[in-house]
Amino acid sequence: MIEVVFGGAELRAVTPLLVVVVTAMISLLYEVFNEDHSDPARPVWLSLVGIVGGIVATVALWENGHSAFHGTFALDGVSAFTNVVCLLAAGLSLLMAPGYLTSIGVRAREFYPLVLLAASGMMVMGGARDLIVLFLGIEIMSIAAYVLAGIHRTDVKSGEAALKYFLLGAFATGFLLYGIAILYGATGSTGYDAIAAALPKASKLLVLGGVALLIVALGFKVSAVPFHFWAPDVYQGAPTSVTALMAVGIKAAAVVGFARLFIVALAPLHQDWAMVVWWLAVLTMTVGNVTAVAQNNVKRMLAYSSIAHAGYLLAAIVAGTPRGGGAVLFYLLAYTFMNVGAFAVVISLGRKGEANEQFDDYAGLASRQPLIAAAMVLFMLSLTGIPPLVGFVGKLYLIEAIVQAGYIWLAVIMVLNSAISAYYYLRLIFEMYMRDPAGPASAMEPAPLLIACLLLATVGTIFFGIFPDAPLDFARNSFLALR
Amino acid sequence: MIAFYFIALLTLASALLVVLHRNPIYSALGLVNTLFLIAVSFVMLDAELIAMLQVIVYAGAIVILFLFVIMLLNVESEVRSARISKIGTAGLAFVLLFAVELAVFALVRDPSGAQELPAGFGSTELLAETLFSKGMLSFELTSLLLLVAVVGAVVMARRKVES
């Protein structure tokens, strides 16, 4: 007898997702019938309604210990936090999009629904408690992202970015599926709880093989070294608002997917995978930071810095504790504000025809646009991890979790890395404040929505730096509730 | 067991044909062959429905579409460069890695991994039941995935929008 289960728990689980997806569909249909293309900002509003609706639904409906669809999906604290972070990232990148897309000549209005669809994929990844669901979430998100990366179709670099991203993404998908298949073969299930239960008596060889493949696949998605080669080119080539989404939202979803899988499903194997992820984390942060030092393009520098930050996040996953998971969640929130803010500044400096992404283009920015320069200083310092900004609290929480789990050396390597990172973040500050402008000072007024985005990011960076308590508690408790 | 290895080798050979042959038509036909042989593997695993779907959807529909596209575009045979590129080397390394891994899995067979098949395994009914109970979310998400893919394909394929 077929027993179809679709009750309150299921409805609760998918409502935020439905809000976002339905908004995306309405937005697509609206574009079919809409003849008036005069106002580029108009489709943004509809999408923002979807984003806000998704956040509201998440906040209203989440519940710790929740599980639906036979335990394959949940709207618990972890996924609620992920939803909010990813929707925030998507919302902020939507805010910076309209003026920017117009200025680079992209008129594809599918941009907005595609961002929403990518966000829905991220939400699926955050709540996935089953490998198949995780896989589907990754694919929904990634396919939308491939297209977004290439949406600037007249730009060769954008096309190259999309193609590169697509090919390597497809490659990663292969690894992921293969890993899932092997893990399924070893444990007889794809659900996280069932895998955790079956691990003790499963064939160790098969399991480790599967886990290795999963690490490779997820390593691609979080751009961990040595699977990071696509990231700088793609980040640089993609339109900046898409880069912001990729560097923050996609990374957040992938890291949460990683954390949930390894901390929940593969917890019994912690001893085995911890060493591998340890090396992955150390390599990722070190290579990311050292390479970032040598960059002359700000977008590229931010790409390498985002690789380094992926390393920090992986380091907290190494801890394998709920505390580590909570630290990851909080750091993602912190990272969203400061990194999206940095990309918003990059966008605000671009003018028609010239991207102005070199370090030299930032020379003397402080005298040309003092407020934007000051905002950039905040974001750079927060990325470095200077108190009392949010990046510091996030980093502190990561280190705390790592130290508590006994990985002292990992913590030491991490803080030394953040000292290296100070060099290139400061270099940008230095360019803005201590160099004279190279060219004529032609200031372009940033679009109102972009200002809103910058303002939100600034407020978030400062406010959660001084009052981090509420999200900190939430993040910690939501991972504790998973056990 | 011998049948499995035989089919597996044939599958591998036709997959290689897809990648290596210069003429796209041959490649497409090789793909049909590969997919069909995978269907045979499914049959041997008692998954008749999947085997059928494999033949109908992949071999029947998708590859036919490929062939149409190839004919419409009138693609010439590819002119291949003589030396193996860097990516080729990397690919080769991965292939070797996989081969080793597979060999290890095949040689060190652990009987505890194998489980008894439940009654009615592979039947249409059981599959349907799974899809609408345990797999319902996955099933629905797949439709979302397809939607994204369609939208994406349209965006990428559309001619440049006039202002």
Add this chain to the structure above:
Amino acid sequence: MPTNVLTWMIFLPLVGAIVVLCLPRNAANLIRGTATFFTIPPLIMAVWLYQHFDRATSDMQFVTKIPWIPSFNIQYFIGVDGISITMVLLTALLSFICIIASFGIEKAMKAYFALFLLLDAAMMGVFCALDFFLFFVFWEVMLLPMYFLIGIWGGPRREYAAIKFFLYTMVGSVLMLVAMLALYFYAEPHTFDLLELASRSGSYSTGFQRIAWIGLFIGFAIKIPAFPFHTWLPDAHVEAPTAISVILAGVLLKMGTYGILRINYPILPAATLDFAFYLLIALGTWNIVYGALCAMAQTDFKKLIAYSSISHMGYVMFGMATMTSEGINGAVLQMFNHGTVTAMLFLLVGVIYDRAHHREINGFGGLAGIMPFYTGWTALAFFAAMGLPGLSAFISEVLVLLGGWRSYPALTIVSASAVVLTAGYMLWTMQRIYLGKANEKYVGLPDINGREIFTLVPLGIIVVVLGVYPRPVLDLINASLVHLNQVVAGKAQVALATAGNMVP
């Protein structure tokens, strides 16, 4: 006011920074006036603190304690004891003086004064914080304004100096961060409260103490700066504008030794005892001698003063390491005295640099005839720096050496002989700049003006008064330091006894 006075002292300059930022860009006098205005109340409060401070107890006074981030058990916890109150007084005084000394700044002055006030707030915070996390936050916040103040308003190689300063301090502070977290986790229940941590110090194993001690020490040693972490200091000093040099030498360097006394000593007593005998004393001696030798080799006036700072900070480390009440009292007194004396020296270098636009020692000569008042002030400062009897530094250096004589006679002889080196380079510099034939290029130089004298007078008075009658400061610090000394010695005995070791 009594309970919140420290909070006001920390946050008034911050309010001032924001107010200054809101002022119109070209209202120069308004900006100067506002900035000065916001440093006066802290100075008045400092005097009030001085009067109402209970000299008989070693407890924390004027305490404020509010939860800040409960999930980490982090508190906004501030208060002062004898060690920190001297530093708070010094900070309040030097901030006021340096604001006045900065009136000559013209480039982007709004930003300059705002950053300066931010720096002021952070320095106050470091000396008042009794929660390690809070301490760290202020410690880091201080970095940024300093980076900008050197990097924007500095000399020709300011970029290099600023980034070097920042990176050195950053490396130190990240190590401090790890040690801080290790302490946090070692304490049960987890806490950042410095007093709580100190009260549990008996339970930390010696091995753990040593590791944590080294982590913290590197962070502080970079700030002192102890050899071999000192190389940022001459660069930063040479490039920084005058007022910033004063703050850097007068207040920032003290944070290193203050941190060791506030954190390493009471929380990690066993390791302190270990390392004081091997590491601290050796580094102190070496700092004294090496700093003096380097100073002797300089031809840049400001660089010479910078190296003399390294040498003088060596006395502080030396005194701390002796573990005697004379030595440690002398060390803290030396921190205060060096703050006033070196501030005078840097202000005086600034005076001549403003007029001649260079600092080559050999490029002057015979200034005594051209600028007699200026020369008089310089002589006072030089004699104070040499440790001439009757001036403040003499007392503290003698106390340090007396303490040292009881613990380390041999090294004390070495350190004491370095006084000769100090006298040597000071007098030689004096001779080259002020005596001899007048350089006709500078015949028309105007003498020191009213504003400059105004900044020097309070420091000069302190230097003379404390040289004759050091009790005002010694009374403040004595109770706390006696207590600290007992704690370290006592707790260390317990810890070492339980670990089965003997005190060396």
